[in-house]
Amino acid sequence: MQEPAVRVAELRRVFRVPEREAGLKAAVGSLFRRRHREVRAVDGISFDIAPGEIVGFLGPNGAGKTTTLKMLAGLLQPTGGEARVLGDVPGRRRTGYLRRMALVMGNRNQLHWDLPAADSFDLNRAIYQIPWAEYRSTRAELVDLLDLGDLVTKPVRNLSLGERMKVELAAALLHRPEMLFLDEPTLGLDLTMQRRIRAFVADYNRRYSASVLLTSHYMADVEALCKRVIVIDHGRILFDGDLAALATDLAAYKELAVTIEGDVDLADYGDVRGREGDRVTLRVPKAQAPVVTARLLAEHTVLDLTVEDPPIEDVIELLFSRGVAP
Ligand SMILES: Nc1ncnc2c1ncn2[C@@H]1O[C@H](COP(=O)(O)OP(=O)(O)OP(=O)(O)O)[C@@H](O)[C@H]1O
Structure with a gap:
């Protein structure tokens, strides 16, 4: 049997956050005696994602979605359980792994604000050590698929939110990752741009057989892209299965x-x-x-x-x- 692209078993992440009551007395007191409280952001979740599968990852604010994605991308260490992505342990941050995946966050700008995206693309080429010929062809393909035109030559700060998201995506995918973690990629975009990004994700998935784990508050994204959804709340999985079955079974x-x-x-x-x-x-x-x-x-x-x-x-x-x- 083919190994899954993602295998998560009893994955956990607990944050220790300092607790302090309001007021001066409490502020002074906390200098001597720090009290902490535990936040179980991810509380023992398990699931697999097959190669080439697109899975929607849903949950209300604070459910633990971003924390999970960060662990799978190797940005955060789990406090328990196990995660394997593309056969690697993300937390080890091996270069070989980092070159096969991408994490794109709709609310976070990863490009240089004052430079044209083209310069950041070149920088990513060097970071990911993409051979020139491959870089040129992937770049041309992404410029075409995302209809970037001359957007790549304008300073990023002059781009609209939607235009910025498109160049962000291109920059993150130049190394043709096989695993995409997309955290709210259509956040704040108008309907036309949401549709465009959606079509692009579907296309990228088809073209490169990439696996995708996607969070979005726009159900239209999820309905258009994901046959399967994993729903979490308070760090625990509430549902994992067919999106269509969710309505039939639960409503x-x-x-x-x-x-x-x-x-x-x-x-x-x-x-x-x-x-x-x-x-x-x-x-x-x-x-x-x-x-x-x-x-x-x-x-x-x-x-x-x-x-x-x-x-x-x-x-x-x-x-x-x-x-x-x-
Ligand atoms: N660095 C941190 N330190 C302390 N608590 C954190 C940290 N990061 C996340 N949390 C807490 O963990 C919980 C899960 O947060 P997370 O960002 O994963 O949720 P989310 O599902 O992505 O929410 P949203 O849809 O709002 O982005 C929240 O209660 C959050 O406050």
């Missing part, structure tokens, strides 16, 4: 969107969630969906009717509030 209700001739009050059929012109969205318990559908069809002139799982955002919210075991 206790269905959403019926129905257009009916005439003005009819549908409150009797279910929980009315919204109305757009003649189209009404009803939420009904999953088990009752067939009966309600049949009643609507029998009792009214139905012009259009769809039965769907609730939006994935709602399902994930439900998951966080319930804290389902894996």
Whole structure:
């Protein structure tokens, strides 16, 4: 059997943070007696990622996503458990490993602010010791795929947020990493740019059979790219599986969107969630969906009717509030 690209077993990271009460007395006291509290950012998580797989890594703020990605990228040492990526232990930070992976953080600028990205690209070529011919061809390919044009010749500080993200991605991928850790790569970008970045990630994955672990607060990113999602909260895995199964398995209700001739009050059929012109969205318990559908069809002139799982955002919210075991 092929070895997984990522193998994580009981991975943990505990931070010790100094604790201090407010006020001068407490401030003076803390000079002599430091109290600490433990934050279990990642609390024993296990999962595998297959080569070439794109997995969405979801969770609310503070769930432990970035801490996990940093451990997998070798930036943070775990306090327990094990991580292997591409057969290597990331925490050892072996050059051989660092040259096969990339961590891209949407909220962190890794390029020189005052220089054009082209200069940072050259610098990365030297750092990663990419042979010139390979560098030129990958660079040309990335410039084309990301539609960078002359953006690479402008100082980074003059670029828009979206343009900056595109050159960031290009810089991070010049060495053609096989493993990508993408932390909110579309953060703050407009819809067109989000779509562009998404298409690029899909393309890169196909072209180089790269594995991708992606965090994003935009469910559209996740739905477009990830067949599988891992959901964490408070450092623990709540769900690991098919994105489609998440809605089917967890949501206790269905959403019926129905257009009916005439003005009819549908409150009797279910929980009315919204109305757009003649189209009404009803939420009904999953088990009752067939009966309600049949009643609507029998009792009214139905012009259009769809039965769907609730939006994935709602399902994930439900998951966080319930804290389902894996
Ligand atoms: N260096 C640190 N020192 C102390 N606590 C930390 C440190 N880094 C992270 N934490 C804590 O660990 C927990 C997990 O943080 P982490 O950044 O991994 O979450 P996240 O899921 O990436 O959240 P977000 O979506 O907000 O980026 C949080 O409670 C955070 O405050």
